[in-house]
Amino acid sequence: MAETTTTENGVCCECIGTRVGTIKTRGGMKQVFIVELEKTVGRGKPLVKFFNAEMTAKGNLKVHRDSDFAKLYRLATGTNPVSRYSRADQLLKHLNGLFFVAEEFELTKDFFKVTSALMPQNPIIGPEWTKSGSLRKQQKKPRKKPDSDGKTLAKDWQNFGNDKTLQTAKTLGLEPVLNPTVKLPASDTIPQYHVPTHDEKELLETLGEDGSITVWHAPQQSNETLDRYFDRIIDATTSWLGH
Numbered sequence: 001m002a003e004t005t006t007t008e009n010g011v012c013c014e015c016i017g018t019r020v021g022t023i024k025t026r027g028g029m030k031q032v033f034i035v036e037l038e039k040t041v042g043r044g045k046p047l048v049k050f051f052n053a054e055m056t057a058k059g060n061l062k063v064h065r066d067s068d069f070a071k072l073y074r075l076a077t078g079t080n081p082v083s084r085y086s087r088a089d090q091l092l093k094h095l096n097g098l099f100f101v102a103e104e105f106e107l108t109k110d111f112f113k114v115t116s117a118l119m120p121q122n123p124i125i126g127p128e129w130t131k132s133g134s135l136r137k138q139q140k141k142p143r144k145k146p147d148s149d150g151k152t153l154a155k156d157w158q159n160f161g162n163d164k165t166l167q168t169a170k171t172l173g174l175e176p177v178l179n180p181t182v183k184l185p186a187s188d189t190i191p192q193y194h195v196p197t198h199d200e201k202e203l204l205e206t207l208g209e210d211g212s213i214t215v216w217h218a219p220q221q222s223n224e225t226l227d228r229y230f231d232r233i234i235d236a237t238t239s240w241l242g243h
Helices: 068-077 082-090 148-162 167-171 198-208 226-241
Strands: 004-025 028-039 047-052 099-107 112-114
Touching (some): 004 047, 047 068, 047 099, 068 082
Parallel strands (some): 047 112
Antiparallel strands (some): 004 028, 004 099, 028 047, 099 112
């Protein structure tokens, strides 16, 4: 069994070459990316880091977007080309000439096999990934509130405005209130109610205390214009509500 060497601060090295290849594992031959490194201080055997890859039906080599290679690529280049991870073998060459730090490695016959995570000497942390290169979890967008309530309210108001017979009052068991915005035909018979006097106002208020609603009518007089009639209704209503 190869001996594993651990360094306290890691070994600084430069990427001097990248290629694709295969290695023999217990499960058979596996496709890998091979990153060759050379120590920046001293001489000796090169360091090699292997990254797992997967062959696609089109003959490209792909990696998962949160794989070890993708994490290293983001930290080393400061980019996250998600759409290109399905052809990740084309990204390998971008690591050439960059500097990395290896902390653990095994001595083999021809090279040192890097067994720890390979980290850039000057890692770049972007808004989409953490200091380890892992992608951050995307925050869920706030759920859009349904506008059905608003549409229902708008429809109710429209129906209310178009209801010239004031069906709402009838539904509640009340006499329809005179709507001054609707001019009644001359053929209609208007009950000869009148604007309440002060005593009648007091009576109406007293009757209202038990929870019932009293509605009074004020027909248009034969000698007054429609504008004056509207003004009289508004003044009388305001005066009655003020008592």
